[in-house]
Amino acid sequence: MRQHWAIDRKYTGRSVDERFYPKANANLGPHSIFGTYTTLAAKNSLCCYGAASTMALHRVVCRHSSRAWQRLSCSVSVPARPQPPPTLAPARPFSSLMTRLGLARRPRSAPRTMPTTGFDAIAHEQLVEEEDMPEYRAEHFYPVRLGEFFHDRFQTVAKLGYGSSSTIWLARDLQDHQYVALKVYIHNSLQHRELPFYEHLDNVLPSRHPGAKNIRKLLGSFQVAGPHGTHMVLVLQVSQMSIRDMDTVFMNGRGFDEIFVKGAIKELLRGLDFLHSKVQCVHTDVHPGNLLLGADDDSIFQQLEEAEFKNPVPRKQVGDRTIYLSRLMKPKVGPLLLSDFGEARLGPGPHAGDIMPIMYRAPETLLHIQWSYAVDIWSVGLTAWDLLQGRTLFSARKDDGSFSDGVHLAELIAALGPPPQQLLDRHRARALKYWDEQGNWGDFVPIPTEKTLEATETKLNENRTLFLSFIRRALTWDPDARPTARELLRDPWLVI
Structure with a gap:
């Protein structure tokens, strides 16, 4: 189960009743909530x-x-x-x-x-x-x-x-x-x-x-x-x-500062390294909603x-x-x-079947290929992007708002380049739905060529190259070529 917010609209001219939900105006940067890394300042905020x-x-x-929302409550006394x-x-x-x-x-x-x-x-x-x-x-x-x-x-x-x-x-x-x-x-x-x-x-x-x-x-x-x-x-x-x-x-929804995100990703990777190497479990549902303070x-x-x-x-x-x-x-x-293990799979696998939130799905799941720990590493990359940029990297949606694997794959190609042929060969029948025999992308879903990683990243200056390199490592098409959680912890972007 994903972690979410549970606030309710109640009063005209306000989003919430401020007796219970004071204005959230916390200053979250340039420090972070994760003790070793930073301190969260949340003055007068709940x-x-x-x-x-x-x-x-x-x-x-x-x-x-x-x-405007009309007032929907009145003060009452209700017996137990x-x-x-x-x-x-x-x-x-x-x-x-x-x-x-x-x-x-x-x-x-x-x-x-x-x-x-x-x-x-x-x-x-x-x-x-x-x-x-x-x-x-x-x-x-x-x-x-x-x-x-x-x-x-x-x-x-x-x-x-x-x-x-x-x-x-x-x-x-x-x-x-x-x-x-x-x-x-x-x-x-x-x-x-x-x-x-x-x-x-x-x-x-x-x-x-x-x-x-x-x-x-x-x-x-x-x-x-x-x-x-x-x-x-x-x-x-x-x-x-x-x-x-x-x-x-x-x-x-604007995202956090770089120090905050690096602190969160380091702790997430430590948790995943424990999960993968010691517990031998694939989480399959890693995203910011399942990362708790x-x-x-x-x-x-x-x-x-x-x-x-x-x-x-x-x-x-x-x-x-x-x-x-x-x-x-x-x-x-x-x-x-790291929370919510309702979709976790025990053992390294390989496993099969649909997993992951739609916009977070790794290429091997989209291509109906068996999967293992590497799907969690893919999620780490997308989580880092979401936390820093304040938006998901891929929408996976058609113009009418419905989800589409074809649109999702086209977005992956725009951001990461084409997949290696050996990956497509692992499930030819599925791949031929989107690529021809020579590995050329079909023209039924246009590739959004303007959505490269470089064009989409808008917040960093000094460490931009290192961050994009980290994202490319985590979002490697071939799951066998993706780094492990322990290897990714040593990435230059995280250690500088």
Whole structure:
């Protein structure tokens, strides 16, 4: 599941209610968020950790300029709605550090009673959060309530975000006295590759590899019985927002400065080197939305919890369920975490089948060739481009807005030159759909010759040549010729 923003439009003349979403005017350059590299200055700004479409955030921030939004909320008091406790079926034993070491724990933390008054009620006809996702069906989602207990251990205190297959919640671990993130899947979700990945990861950890700290940790899992089925719940290391969301909100989609991007890419490559060399896993879904800002301490989450008592988040009552708006948080320095292993593949492969977000797809996937670790390296190149330039390198879209592999391949040729013949020979039937027998590109999709790397790059001066060389290395047509994550870490652009 991709990490996204979860803000909602509510008021005329503003993109968001500033009581909950103050203006995002952080200064992100020339320093970075990744401790060793830089410091994030986010004065008077709040960020949202989320899991909805970034396009949804863009609509929230921008659509108020095209029409005014009427106020859709009123102050109400709603009595607490009693519900029986959920039926729990353990899916995976918890293995916190204290439990593994057999250390005596402090007494359990006392639960808190969450506010049931003082919030704004969102109008019934307004679609918010997960309701606004394509193919949303309420009965697929577990109706999480703020203050609810899970597994006789976790109490939800804030909603962090949502996606097409899950919602994510900040919870207090009353047993181990820490904050965690609960990822509550829809009851019919098939996206449970994440749990097998983490079970495999348990066989590798602990590891002294420096990239191990850049992988988001799973603390445990369990199942909860909802009104319409059983839901898998992952207990994850809690984190702040995604790097994509930082760009969207703080930088207005313009991208970050070079130092910031280099810091992020270095940490990403360390994480991928650990993933590839030690865990032997292909992530397949590397992009800025799955790169999270971690946290070095719990203070930011304590502030988030207290905010719910001082200013309860707006919510919407729909029958017997409540749809909450996700909370924003003020960002702090933390490590980069590679997240979302729902599409990960174990083992080096070769693997087959469609993977990767459409605009991020590597040539071997477009040509229906078997793939391995090198697809993640391709994604690193596109991630570096996105973070620095503030836009994707390839659109893969026809004039009518629909996606097209032919258009995508034509864009690759414009930016990188033609592919080597030996690559096309690995799947002749597929290649002949776009090239003739001599390897000449067909004329049904014109090559946008103006979209070379040199013409498209617009932000760098001094290190421009080194950056473009890095991009060309990561975006090598032939996956067998692409550098590994460890090799790319030594690229001149990253080490100067």
